[in-house]
Amino acid sequence: QEQNRELRVRLEQLKKERNAIILAHYYQRDEIQEVADFRGDSFLLAQKAAETEADVIVFCGVHFMGESAKILAPNKTVLIPDERAGCPMADMVNVDGLRKLKAQHPNAKVVTYINSSAEIKAETDICCTSANAVKVIESLDAEEIIWVPDKNLGQYVQDQTGKKMIIWEGYCNTHDMLTVKDVMEMKAKYPEAEFVVHPECRPEVVAMGDYVGSTTSILEYCRKSDRRQFIVGTEDGTGYQLRLDSPDKEFHFATKFLVCPNMKVNNLKKLVKCLETMKPQIYVPPAVADKARTSLERMLQVR
Numbered sequence: 001q002e003q004n005r006e007l008r009v010r011l012e013q014l015k016k017e018r019n020a021i022i023l024a025h026y027y028q029r030d031e032i033q034e035v036a037d038f039r040g041d042s043f044l045l046a047q048k049a050a051e052t053e054a055d056v057i058v059f060c061g062v063h064f065m066g067e068s069a070k071i072l073a074p075n076k077t078v079l080i081p082d083e084r085a086g087c088p089m090a091d092m093v094n095v096d097g098l099r100k101l102k103a104q105h106p107n108a109k110v111v112t113y114i115n116s117s118a119e120i121k122a123e124t125d126i127c128c129t130s131a132n133a134v135k136v137i138e139s140l141d142a143e144e145i146i147w148v149p150d151k152n153l154g155q156y157v158q159d160q161t162g163k164k165m166i167i168w169e170g171y172c173n174t175h176d177m178l179t180v181k182d183v184m185e186m187k188a189k190y191p192e193a194e195f196v197v198h199p200e201c202r203p204e205v206v207a208m209g210d211y212v213g214s215t216t217s218i219l220e221y222c223r224k225s226d227r228r229q230f231i232v233g234t235e236d237g238t239g240y241q242l243r244l245d246s247p248d249k250e251f252h253f254a255t256k257f258l259v260c261p262n263m264k265v266n267n268l269k270k271l272v273k274c275l276e277t278m279k280p281q282i283y284v285p286p287a288v289a290d291k292a293r294t295s296l297e298r299m300l301q302v303r
């Protein structure tokens with residue numbers, strides 16, 4: 001506790017010295033969310049990165065999020081507390097594979113979930129996050145859509161929009177672990193609870209949801225709902241904001257395995273250290289960034 005207090009004081013000093021802003025994804029450890037200037041889901045944080053006046057963006061999330069910030073704000077320094085914080089789903093699609101698919105479907109538009117590398121975004125027509133995926137697909141005038149890399153979100157969006165989509169086989173190790181059996185057991189234990197679920201979960205689990213949505217929309221739904229009890233089908237870190245918003249409601253995570261180990265690689269100590277040393281910094285080769293930027297900016301324009 002005492003150490004954390006000292007770290008927080010040092011962090012405030014460094015933030016002023018460097019003119020830095022701290023962005024934290026809702027899946028970060030509480031000790032990071034507590035000190036963030038903005039907490040958010042992938043969409044909100046990308047927007048904040050694109051708009052900020054600060055010189056330095058410290059992105060507390062996983063690597064692709066830092067990359068997206070750097071692409072959208074190329075003149076800023078983007079730091080991440082630990083560069084080993086990757087996203088296994090982002091690594092499930094490679095440029096060669098995507099190019100092959102594009103060659104097989106020359107008229108298809110490529111829609112890429114923001115959970116992907118800069119190189120993949122550079123091969124993309126438009127990006128999306130879980131918050132705007134349906135809107136992005138509906139905004140496109142295309143017969144065929146290539147969708148990478150999340151098969152679960154892809155399936156959900158296809159069901160919602162009725163569009164013809166060629167779906168890549170990637171998935172989120174954390175959300176994909178939640179099973180129908182887990183949810184049935186929780187529903188038996190908490191019969192009064194509503195089940196809220198992220199569309200990165202398996203389709204059969206998503207189908208059990210009383211509410212399906214991105215991290216931010218789950219938060220909003222729980223805040224506004226009259227129900228007192230919830231079974232939560234998304235990453236454990238979300239509990240911080242859920243409890244802050246509604247201290248009198250009960251939130252039960254659907255399994256104890258809904259923890260993304262990559263998100264938890266960051267901690268307060270590493271956050272302070274990266275601002276102290278100004279390392280590690282995100283670097284995206286300018287040629288790649290320029291191509292990838294178009295796909296991210298198109299996403300930010302969809303309303």
Ligand code: 13P
Binds near residue numbers: 043214215
């Ligand atoms: P959102 O932030 O869009 O809810 O995505 C969830 C996720 O898994 C981020 O890595």
Ligand code: SF4
Binds near residue numbers: 086173260262263
């Ligand atoms: Fe990637 Fe899933 Fe972790 Fe998000 S929660 S960073 S999609 S592994």
